[in-house]
Amino acid sequence: MEELTITGNAQTDHDAAAQASLMERGTIPPHVAIIMDGNGRWAKRRGQARVVGHHEGVESVRDITEACAQLGVEFLTLYTFSTENWDRPRLEVNALMRLLIHTIRRERKTLNENGIRLRAIGDLPKLPQACRRELQETIDVTRDNTRMTLTLALSYSGRWELVRAMRDLAEQVQRGDLPPEAITEDAITSALSTSYLPDPDLLIRTGGEFRVSNFLLWQMAYTELYVTDEYWPAFRRKRLYEAIRDFQGRDRRYGKVG
Numbered sequence: 001m002e003e004l005t006i007t008g009n010a011q012t013d014h015d016a017a018a019q020a021s022l023m024e025r026g027t028i029p030p031h032v033a034i035i036m037d038g039n040g041r042w043a044k045r046r047g048q049a050r051v052v053g054h055h056e057g058v059e060s061v062r063d064i065t066e067a068c069a070q071l072g073v074e075f076l077t078l079y080t081f082s083t084e085n086w087d088r089p090r091l092e093v094n095a096l097m098r099l100l101i102h103t104i105r106r107e108r109k110t111l112n113e114n115g116i117r118l119r120a121i122g123d124l125p126k127l128p129q130a131c132r133r134e135l136q137e138t139i140d141v142t143r144d145n146t147r148m149t150l151t152l153a154l155s156y157s158g159r160w161e162l163v164r165a166m167r168d169l170a171e172q173v174q175r176g177d178l179p180p181e182a183i184t185e186d187a188i189t190s191a192l193s194t195s196y197l198p199d200p201d202l203l204i205r206t207g208g209e210f211r212v213s214n215f216l217l218w219q220m221a222y223t224e225l226y227v228t229d230e231y232w233p234a235f236r237r238k239r240l241y242e243a244i245r246d247f248q249g250r251d252r253r254y255g256k257v258g
Helices: 013-025 039-045 050-071 083-087 090-113 129-141 158-175 185-191 237-248
Strands: 031-035 075-082 116-121 148-156 202-205 224-227
Touching (some): 013 237, 116 129, 158 185, 224 237
Parallel strands (some): 075 148, 202 224
16 A cells, blocks of 8 residues: 655554555445534634634644545545635634635645645635635646545535536526436536536534535435544544444445345
8 A cells, every 4th residue: 555645744554554454344435525523613622712723624634635545535525615604704714715725835745746636616716816826726736646536615515506507507408408308317417516526425524513514415315424523623534444434334225125
């Protein structure tokens, strides 16, 4: 197994053994999606500002991305910033945007060196210009990488995506380019911003909340859900392995008899 060091730390023998055990035990989910919840609550419990939790959450992103690539996960999709998050206090939103810009710039070279392709989904024009510029540059630099695709959901919501897709299909029907009977599940899937992705096999939600929070609503029809009380800044690779181990014990029947 090729070593990946996004965080700059060499993989330990213990961690390599844990990963090998998982890979021998069963299927590694090809597509893992994560709702990264609890940054603010993690910081509040420590008497710190919410932004401190967001900074620590970035370290979890780095560790989980590294571990997923090492395990052979093909697609990792992170719910980074929802359309509803724009309603948070302006100071917090500005801090998040600055953190996003800094993180994308800092990780660009490492992502590229390790064969990870970056993509983004969401209402991206709403992002600050500097953020869009850094994001697009990293997307361009990593475009041809094939080891793993890391997708950031930014200014994203599932309902926004479905409305956008329905409008696109309706315009095609209005122009006469698409007969109404051709609007199938496959046609809707192709109209979504995630058309390049398979549906998630495993959704992990940190922070203990039992809801999907407007994330990948169409795509999660048969996704296995895993909820942990661990806040995102404390969710590192050991917890990821626990989630995958739980996934490997599921009987995925897709509505059929097992």
